[in-house]
Amino acid sequence: MISKAETGHASPETPSVAWQIAQLELRDSELARRDGELAKLDESLAHRDATIKALELKNQKLTHGLAYYRRIRLGAKTEAMSAEQLHLFEDDLAEDIAAVEAELSPPADAPPKPRPKAGRQPLPDHLPRETHVHEPDSCPCGQCGAHLVKIGEDVTEKLNIIPARFFVERHVYPTRLPIDNPVLFAGIENAIRPIAPGKKIWLFAGSERAGKRAAAIQSLFATAKLNDIEPAAWLKDTLEKLHTWPNSRIDELLPFRQKA
Numbered sequence: 001m002i003s004k005a006e007t008g009h010a011s012p013e014t015p016s017v018a019w020q021i022a023q024l025e026l027r028d029s030e031l032a033r034r035d036g037e038l039a040k041l042d043e044s045l046a047h048r049d050a051t052i053k054a055l056e057l058k059n060q061k062l063t064h065g066l067a068y069y070r071r072i073r074l075g076a077k078t079e080a081m082s083a084e085q086l087h088l089f090e091d092d093l094a095e096d097i098a099a100v101e102a103e104l105s106p107p108a109d110a111p112p113k114p115r116p117k118a119g120r121q122p123l124p125d126h127l128p129r130e131t132h133v134h135e136p137d138s139c140p141c142g143q144c145g146a147h148l149v150k151i152g153e154d155v156t157e158k159l160n161i162i163p164a165r166f167f168v169e170r171h172v173y174p175t176r177l178p179i180d181n182p183v184l185f186a187g188i189e190n191a192i193r194p195i196a197p198g199k200k201i202w203l204f205a206g207s208e209r210a211g212k213r214a215a216a217i218q219s220l221f222a223t224a225k226l227n228d229i230e231p232a233a234w235l236k237d238t239l240e241k242l243h244t245w246p247n248s249r250i251d252e253l254l255p256f257r258q259k260a
Helices: 017-074 083-088 090-104 182-192 208-226 231-242 247-253 255-259
Strands: 129-133 149-162 165-177
Touching: 017 090, 208 231, 208 255, 231 247, 247 255
Parallel strands: 129 165
Antiparallel strands: 149 165
């Protein structure tokens, strides 16, 4: 019997155990990397699905609102408003329809431009600011002398200048009320009492935008009453001035500004 050594042919070398372990570790590392990529892909797909769902809901809402405005504007008859009443809201309807259509079909080649706010624009953020806090001396009723609790604040800003230096001067007016003053809270309850009986009727404002406008009007009427101003007289005077009033001074038409 002739051995393989005698024939001059060497047997193939068997891979070492260390080499096999290294290959297994390399394979495990590659599998772990692929698992991580798959997890990131799943997360990206979930985020995309959530975004698509939110956009679909918004599209349905805007489509419903647009159909409602078109039905009011283009309908031959309506049981809710007469022709004269519809004419009063014609400008608001046109503005709302244009806004809804703009949201439904934004331009594809350019990002939407933010709409500037009415009135004076905010002062630049890079200017330094000095804050002045104006604390009330006592309770607004002037009788109970109760401890005041801060429930909010009204912040206004005006531009001031020192030669060769600009800065913003902040004036903070904290809103503090005694939480245990029955006289004061009775007045607040009486102020909202006329609105409370109609709380179910306010659900039929027609649209979200119309509801916000109604809330703004109710707030202005309440402010006028708190400043001892007849709401109807204030509204008539404001509407007569509004079409010629400069936009930069629009806040001067507010009830508490007219009293001052």
